[in-house]
Amino acid sequence: MSEPIAAVVVRAAELTARGLPQRAVELLRPALAANPLHAEAWCRLAAAHLDAGEPDPALEAAKRALVLPGDQSWAQRLTSLALGELGRHAEALVAARECVRREPGDWRCLVVLAEALAGAGELREAVEVARGATGLAPTEARAHQVLGDAALRVRDWGTAERAYRTALRLDPGADDVRANLATARRKRGGPAPAPVAVHALVQPVLSRLAALLVAGGLVLLLAALPRPTPLLGWFAAALVAGCVAVVARLLVRDGVRRALPPLLRRRPLTAAVAVLFGLAVLVLAGWSVALLLGATTTQPLVLAWLCSLVGGAVVVLRGR
Structure with missing residues (x-):
């Protein structure tokens, strides 16, 4: 039974990457009904729900993965992201810190922690954590984007501009990063930070x-x-x-x-x-x-x- 569910997980990941998260959900649901103890499939389902803009079922799926043996850091990341989407920032921060505790060298955990810190209003620490993520993964556009977002919120225009430029160089198709880069450049040319x-x-x-x-x-x-x-x-x-x-x-x-x-x-x-x-x-x-x-x-x-x-x-x- 493990080979069929593994193949389903791979196909669901491909569908999500192609921008078809709902089809991934439809593929994973029946497979999980027959294989409810497959932690990776629950994580993949949570990720698909998040991509589809459905944080409630994403949180439910991530919690199912948390109680199963497997990649606990991935389940914690998904839990934190879902809680953040639901506006439960304090809980999201707890999950993100637990993720970093389990995998302190994983840049993805640091990115999720930076986002949770920003959501909870801990902006100074969010910038430092995001900076650490870029140090661990200098070729990952997402890490630089999160650093730019955190720096933008503390009005550190120079850091934001440099982070967004790097993110765009790594992922030229990111339109939201391009827009934020324009904002950082405009602000940097304006008056001094408050x-x-x-x-x-x-x-x-x-x-x-x-x-x-x-x-x-x-x-x-x-x-x-x-x-x-x-x-x-x-x-x-x-x-x-x-x-x-x-x-x-x-x-x-x-x-x-x-x-x-x-x-x-x-x-x-x-x-x-x-x-x-x-x-x-x-x-x-x-x-x-x-x-x-x-x-x-x-x-x-x-x-x-x-x-x-x-x-x-x-x-x-x-x-x-």
Whole structure:
């Protein structure tokens, strides 16, 4: 019985690829009635329903596949897509995260997770996850399209334009991508991104700086007891370089440098955190140089760590 159902699954996949999902559904239904334990056929049926714009039966079929032995990541992807189509974004996100947990190296799982994150309003993480998908599958147009969609929603016009251009080069017939590329180009030539959109990019940078400076400063404080050595100067310099790299990655984004001053004027708390972290980095840099020249004091390190701790506390509390 396994050979006939396998042949049906192959024919259903061909029909779906030709734009005939309803015929694939009609082919799979009777086959599954006779072979209800074939997980791949249930997944193929769910995919056909999704292509036909029928999320309810797609979800039902995907759930049937989930309780059977087989490709669980495919079933989780289909479940997440169906839930997203039904507007159940929180559940879609849970299914997508489970898919990535099972297959962290599968770019398709990352694409589904990026779409679920965007549907749930987690736009910053959606961009990063989609970027990871393009890294795993640089020749897949779908991965670049999802990155462009996520970047478009956070008003990162440059990233969106580059992603859409790549997607079009890989799949020149994608008219929706062409339209979104035109939108990204038009927006990129317009005014700078709004401060709220830039804040969506600044916030994760502040979180990373807080983690680096607080954790790194604590390690340096412990290592400096009872007396710091010149070797610690190199570690402090490496910490400073890491912080500079995090900030530089933000500043190279299109429009960010123009939008940062109005953002800091409108959000004094963000500006205060940026000043604290900047002071911490400057003091750390000076202390590392002093250590390499023979100094043995830890007072600058304590000052830098306290600035980092206060700034980090503000970042955590503001995030909550």
